[in-house]
Amino acid sequence: MKLQRLDHFGLNVTDLTRAERFYTQTLGLTVAARFGDQVLMQCGDQNLALFQVSRPPLSPSERAARIAHPLGQSHHAFRVSHEDFLRARDQFGEAGMESAQPIDWGDHDCIYFLDPDGNLLEIVSYR
Secondary structure: OOOOOOOEEEEEEOOHHHHHHHHHHHOOOEEEEEEOOEEEEEEOOEEEEEEEOOOOOOOHHHHHHHHHOOOOOOOEEEEOOHHHHHHHHHHHHHOOOOEOOOEEOOOEEEEEEEOOOOOEEEEEEEO
16 A cells, blocks of 8 residues: 555544634635534645544643643644744734744744644744
8 A cells, every 4th residue: 555645634623613713714724514513624735624522621731731842742733834934923822822932943943832622733834
């Protein structure tokens, strides 16, 4: 078997409407389809599936711990332009999102952040 590319990835969310609003309004994705308790979001030529689940929300201390030490944790990364990367920090603050300090890796920069359900995400911009 030879995998061709990533088709989609899925994230569990507790409030599908809130998650859809976050991923469309804050991150700029578009809705590709809705299927009952899931929403398929378009991200370039790939997709993000949001799945409605019932689980208790993360506590503030759990959220703080997740964003305080993001390196080495399971996460999903989105590539952005350099201009969007520079604007992201202010945009995240205005949206009240928890985010880590930007990291300069030499050939690229990244910022880790949390979605409303505490899923660890990253934006990355290559130079």
